[in-house]
Amino acid sequence: MLEELYRETILDHGRKPRNSGHLEAATHKADGWNPLCGDQIRLFLIVQDDTITDIKFEGCGCAISQASTSLMTETVKGMKVVDALALFEKFHAMVVDGTVDELDGLECLAGVREFPARIKCATLGWHALRSALAGEEAASTE
Amino acid sequence: MPCKSDERSAWRCEFPILDQEVNGKPLVYLDSAASSQKPRVVLDTMDFYYRMDNANVHRGVHALGQRSTEAYDNARAVVAKHLNAVHTDEIVFTKGCTEAVNLVAASWGQANLKPGDVVLCSMAEHHANLVPWQLAAEKTGATVKPVPIHDDGQLDWDAYLALLNENPVKMVAIKHVCNTLGTVYPVKEVVSEAHRVGALVTVDGAQAVPHRPVDVQDIGADFYILAGHKAFGPMGVGALYGRLPLLRAMPPYQGGGDMIRTVSFDGTTFREPPNRFEAGTPNVAGVVGLAAALEWLASQDFDRIEVHEQDLLASATEALEEIPGVRVLGKSPGKASVISFVTDFAHPHDIATILDSEGVAVRAGHHCCMPLMGRLRVPATVRASFAMYNDNKDKEVLIQAVAKARRIFS
Numbered sequence: 315m316l317e318e319l320y321r322e323t324i325l326d327h328g329r330k331p332r333n334s335g336h337l338e339a340a341t342h343k344a345d346g347w348n349p350l351c352g353d354q355i356r357l358f359l360i361v362q363d364d365t366i367t368d369i370k371f372e373g374c375g376c377a378i379s380q381a382s383t384s385l386m387t388e389t390v391k392g393m394k395v396v397d398a399l400a401l402f403e404k405f406h407a408m409v410v411d412g413t414v415d416e417l418d419g420l421e422c423l424a425g426v427r428e429f430p431a432r433i434k435c436a437t438l439g440w441h442a443l444r445s446a447l448a449g450e451e452a453a454s455t456e
Numbered sequence: 457m458p459c460k461s462d463e464r465s466a467w468r469c470e471f472p473i474l475d476q477e478v479n480g481k482p483l484v485y486l487d488s489a490a491s492s493q494k495p496r497v498v499l500d501t502m503d504f505y506y507r508m509d510n511a512n513v514h515r516g517v518h519a520l521g522q523r524s525t526e527a528y529d530n531a532r533a534v535v536a537k538h539l540n541a542v543h544t545d546e547i548v549f550t551k552g553c554t555e556a557v558n559l560v561a562a563s564w565g566q567a568n569l570k571p572g573d574v575v576l577c578s579m580a581e582h583h584a585n586l587v588p589w590q591l592a593a594e595k596t597g598a599t600v601k602p603v604p605i606h607d608d609g610q611l612d613w614d615a616y617l618a619l620l621n622e623n624p625v626k627m628v629a630i631k632h633v634c635n636t637l638g639t640v641y642p643v644k645e646v647v648s649e650a651h652r653v654g655a656l657v658t659v660d661g662a663q664a665v666p667h668r669p670v671d672v673q674d675i676g677a678d679f680y681i682l683a684g685h686k687a688f689g690p691m692g693v694g695a696l697y698g699r700l701p702l703l704r705a706m707p708p709y710q711g712g713g714d715m716i717r718t719v720s721f722d723g724t725t726f727r728e729p730p731n732r733f734e735a736g737t738p739n740v741a742g743v744v745g746l747a748a749a750l751e752w753l754a755s756q757d758f759d760r761i762e763v764h765e766q767d768l769l770a771s772a773t774e775a776l777e778e779i780p781g782v783r784v785l786g787k788s789p790g791k792a793s794v795i796s797f798v799t800d801f802a803h804p805h806d807i808a809t810i811l812d813s814e815g816v817a818v819r820a821g822h823h824c825c826m827p828l829m830g831r832l833r834v835p836a837t838v839r840a841s842f843a844m845y846n847d848n849k850d851k852e853v854l855i856q857a858v859a860k861a862r863r864i865f866s
Contacts, residue, residue, distance in 0.1 A: 315479075316813045320806075320864055328806075351805055351821050352835045374835055376803035377865070432809060 318425030328377030333387035346442030348455045353379045357442040383439025465847035470495040481815030489841030501748035531747035538750040540671040548696040548730040554584040556681035556696035561588035563706045571597030574623040583824040585660040609639035609786035625655040632664035636823040637786030638794030647676040689749030693742030703729035710735040765793035793842035802865040804836040814857040
């Protein structure tokens with residue numbers, strides 16, 4: 315079961331998060347904060363013509379939160395806002411409800427559903443994405 | 457399987473919960489600083505109470521009501537004796553440490569704090585002995601100031617004296633033993649200096665009571681608080697010790713039944729302490745369980761517990777530091793058997809998940825001490841806390857599990 319959680323992709327993204335950094339010209343941004351464990355990320359987006367043309371994040375936290383956010387940025391970069399929001403729902407359904415099994419490139423995170431205490435780590439970046447797109451400055455896993 | 461050999465802690469067999477497997481591995485419970493396990497006598501006492509004596513207290517003239525009342529009042533005497541209070545009436549039952557501090561901060565604080573007054577809280581304070589003071593300060597115009605600590609967790613004594621001398625300090629809030637680092641604070645000296653300038657002291661004894669005898673008269677504490685579930689008793693119950701003259705001068709904290717003398721729409725009068733501070737039906741089974749836990753604890757040899765826990769602390773600290781990339785925080789002399797550590801290979805939450813898969817229960821996070829995390833410049837730590845029922849075998853599994861985490865993440 316542990317191997318399902320800490321797959322090589324997760325460990326790799328946890329060690330070397332992609333799209334790490336700051337976007338000076340961000341049109342949208344949000345802070346994600348998990349008050350239970352202290353994981354935090356700051357997400358920056360540039361949205362043009364309803365499309366996420368660039369996305370970066372900075373923050374600190376566990377391998378799951380960092381890897382999940384890193385994978386999320388890779389996936390939604392270049393995506394229409396409406397498609398990114400739809401993907402949020404599918405991701406949530408995969409890691410929380412377990413009703414989705416296949417999610418191109420993201421199913422490596424499905425194992426987290428067996429670790430209830432860690433689900434919020436996996437959804438932190440996604441909550442920040444949704445908040446940023448909704449024009450909210452902060453997202454909490456609470 | 458329990459108690460079958462002298463390989464295991466002599467205390468272990470008294471804690472039935474420890475004899476189980478978790479994730480296919482024998483349970484190694486190293487999270488007693490978050491909540492201790494309960495000896496059989498506590499479980500049996502509470503079970504017996506609910507099976508035989510349960511009834512409301514201070515009301516019924518019937519037999520069960522009297523037995524329940526007797527058990528409840530007797531428990532107060534047990535707590536008073538355990539802390540060496542002068543009077544039984546100096547013990548107020550609460551639902552835990554947090555409620556005890558909230559009671560003092562709301563009742564004493566709002567009656568005594570004025571604009572400009574200062575409350576000192578150590579930088580290492582648990583949120584329970586900090587946030588209630590912030591709330592009281594907000595209402596009264598007082599200010600809460602931090603007392604700095606050294607890198608190893610010890611109080612910055614010179615800074616403490618300077619803060620006392622340079623501010624109109626009315627209250628000092630300090631923990632006896634640190635839940636995160638295990639640091640033992642010199643509470644007797646802290647009290648003596650505070651009293652010199654006319655300030656009172658609230659000592660958070662949540663982590664001290666399970667590890668050492670406590671004498672509130674010797675410490676000189678004005679208020680001393682304990683939590684049942686951290687001292688081998690049940691959850692949802694705690695106790696506040698307050699010097700009687702202070703309690704007598706304090707207004708009620710909550711209103712309701714059992715705390716009143718007379719009630720009318722023209723005005724209500726209140727009972728003397730401790731009843732004044734115990735509105736409503738109390739957690740009688742919890743209080744009875746707490747008394748059973750403290751009686752059990754008092755019957756143990758604290759010197760033996762100390763030697764046993766210190767051996768575990770020393771050998772576990774040494775073994776952890778032999779694992780490359782592990783850094784143990786707060787190694788102050790004479791500390792209690794609580795080890796906080798960080799690593800350069802994984803975040804505390806990832807370590808805790810790996811440890812759990814090996815059956816090892818530890819806490820990862822900020823331990824309700826966010827200012828302390830800031831002071832130590834870490835977002836979180838892994839904390840392994842040892843009680844008397846832990847032993848070398850537990851320690852060895854912990855070390856192997858941390859080494860496994862290193863293999864996975866390196």
